[in-house]
Amino acid sequence: MTLIKDRRGAGPLLTRRTFGLLAGAGAATLALPSYLRAQDKPRVVVIGGGAGGATAARYLAKDSDGALDVTLINNTETYTTCFFSNIYLGGYRDLQSITHGYDALVSQYGINKVTGTAVAIDRDAKTVRLEDGTDIAYDRLVVAPGIDIIYDSIAGYSEEAAETAPHAWKGGPQTEILKTRLDALEDGQNIVMVTPPNPYRCPPGPYERVSMMAHVLKAKGYTQSKIFVLDPKETFSKQALFQEGWETHYPGMVEWYGPDVIGEIAGVDVAAGAVETGFDTFEGALLNIIPAQRAGAIAVEADLVNETGFCPIDAASMKSSADENIYVIGDASIAGDMPKSGFSANSQAKVAAMSIRAELTGSSAFPARYANTCWSLIETDDGVKVGAQYEPAEGKITATSTFVSQPGETAELRKETYEESVVWYDSMIADTFGITA
Amino acid sequence: MVKVFITLAAAMLAGLPVPAGAEEKAGAAADVEAYVQRVSELAVDPAYGDYLSSPCTSCHGANAAGGIPAIQGQPAEAIIAALYEYKSEVRENAVMRSVASALSDEDVAALAAHFSQQ
Numbered sequence: 001m002t003l004i005k006d007r008r009g010a011g012p013l014l015t016r017r018t019f020g021l022l023a024g025a026g027a028a029t030l031a032l033p034s035y036l037r038a039q040d041k042p043r044v045v046v047i048g049g050g051a052g053g054a055t056a057a058r059y060l061a062k063d064s065d066g067a068l069d070v071t072l073i074n075n076t077e078t079y080t081t082c083f084f085s086n087i088y089l090g091g092y093r094d095l096q097s098i099t100h101g102y103d104a105l106v107s108q109y110g111i112n113k114v115t116g117t118a119v120a121i122d123r124d125a126k127t128v129r130l131e132d133g134t135d136i137a138y139d140r141l142v143v144a145p146g147i148d149i150i151y152d153s154i155a156g157y158s159e160e161a162a163e164t165a166p167h168a169w170k171g172g173p174q175t176e177i178l179k180t181r182l183d184a185l186e187d188g189q190n191i192v193m194v195t196p197p198n199p200y201r202c203p204p205g206p207y208e209r210v211s212m213m214a215h216v217l218k219a220k221g222y223t224q225s226k227i228f229v230l231d232p233k234e235t236f237s238k239q240a241l242f243q244e245g246w247e248t249h250y251p252g253m254v255e256w257y258g259p260d261v262i263g264e265i266a267g268v269d270v271a272a273g274a275v276e277t278g279f280d281t282f283e284g285a286l287l288n289i290i291p292a293q294r295a296g297a298i299a300v301e302a303d304l305v306n307e308t309g310f311c312p313i314d315a316a317s318m319k320s321s322a323d324e325n326i327y328v329i330g331d332a333s334i335a336g337d338m339p340k341s342g343f344s345a346n347s348q349a350k351v352a353a354m355s356i357r358a359e360l361t362g363s364s365a366f367p368a369r370y371a372n373t374c375w376s377l378i379e380t381d382d383g384v385k386v387g388a389q390y391e392p393a394e395g396k397i398t399a400t401s402t403f404v405s406q407p408g409e410t411a412e413l414r415k416e417t418y419e420e421s422v423v424w425y426d427s428m429i430a431d432t433f434g435i436t437a
Numbered sequence: 438m439v440k441v442f443i444t445l446a447a448a449m450l451a452g453l454p455v456p457a458g459a460e461e462k463a464g465a466a467a468d469v470e471a472y473v474q475r476v477s478e479l480a481v482d483p484a485y486g487d488y489l490s491s492p493c494t495s496c497h498g499a500n501a502a503g504g505i506p507a508i509q510g511q512p513a514e515a516i517i518a519a520l521y522e523y524k525s526e527v528r529e530n531a532v533m534r535s536v537a538s539a540l541s542d543e544d545v546a547a548l549a550a551h552f553s554q555q
Contacts, residue, residue: 403531419504427498
């Protein structure tokens, strides 16, 4: 680890150099000029640079006016959002438009961005270890690693198999593989999709994906291809809306089967392009296998998860139930009634940032408020949404008012709903990464 | 909505015909004015407004336009009136009705002060 070159003004310079000191550590630091030595600024480290982590880092830095030393650890230089990746799949956007960097967080907010993988947390010493052996000290830690795919939850599936039969449930290379394979299909070739059991990232996501894949096939004039959706769940998010949309826009193309029909999903044979179920074997030229999920590996490694594989938190603050110096936000957390979504993660990050600032800087603490909206696109200009407001109640994050689009809405309202989602995306990216489109 | 209800109740008690359609809308408009007046006078904590505004900016970016309007820099009265109309379900939009239903008058005052001063 070397000192990171400063790109900002005089004030925040100290923050970045301080980080260099912390990261570099060792006896050499004693020889450094006093202004490079550790300050008494409280240090907040954020693991994970997605919707939760990046938002937390930005709000911590923005609202503390330089009183906190904020470090954001993410294993990539850029982040491709999983939200709107279906819109990319449908051909409405390119991958670049859903890929974002951290430059604004560094240059405008004085956040120390570390590109690396956090492999361990020493909760007693309050340090995060990176894979290169560097230790980064914290006073408070935000853990926002998102989900990890449990590959072996489906027999025959693996990380290697995902190169051929992508899950595409994390934005980036997987998304591209799915898009390439989708675009290469010929009329008459089928898609077999396996959807995940609860709880998983983005409840309506698999079904929006079905819609977007159907849109691509329909737009090419295909009439013979089918999409088989094999679901371990008896019901799914916005089911009435999606099924109505599939009937209307893609008649005869989508066949959804729940566990009452197919029984268990017995396994997948990627080379043969087959998914075996208790009912029948489904074959397709494209397999999209989305397995069960759990909190990102670092949360498991640090023993922040419970038997569900996700992290219990205090609904009033997002503080980990396992450690008073650690907050867990986003998909890795058990957030009560809130779904695992980018919007939820962004919302939880603000509550965590407010709570951390109150603890470390003495700023006011306010009652937690959370919000989420999940928009989905069924066909061009046919958007639907579901969402709620939330507050801590009965020991969990509890919905206080909910809403969902209704079957049979006018085309005008559906178009407005889609247009909302497009504006939301840009606002969300500005709010998360500090980037103004 | 409370005032509309009171107006209606008063009309019924007085044996007057219950207003419908246009009269109701006129009543709602007068009600908005009274609400704006009352909420504008509430004391606000700027730090609370800053915090409370943070969920809004997930959708209402500074450059938002079209599907979701920018709210930064709008007059406080306009923000209070809009939130009241979502609360009382005069204005359409499922997200905003849900948002507004969770806001107290003090919350509305804090948000209006926050966004009008940006």
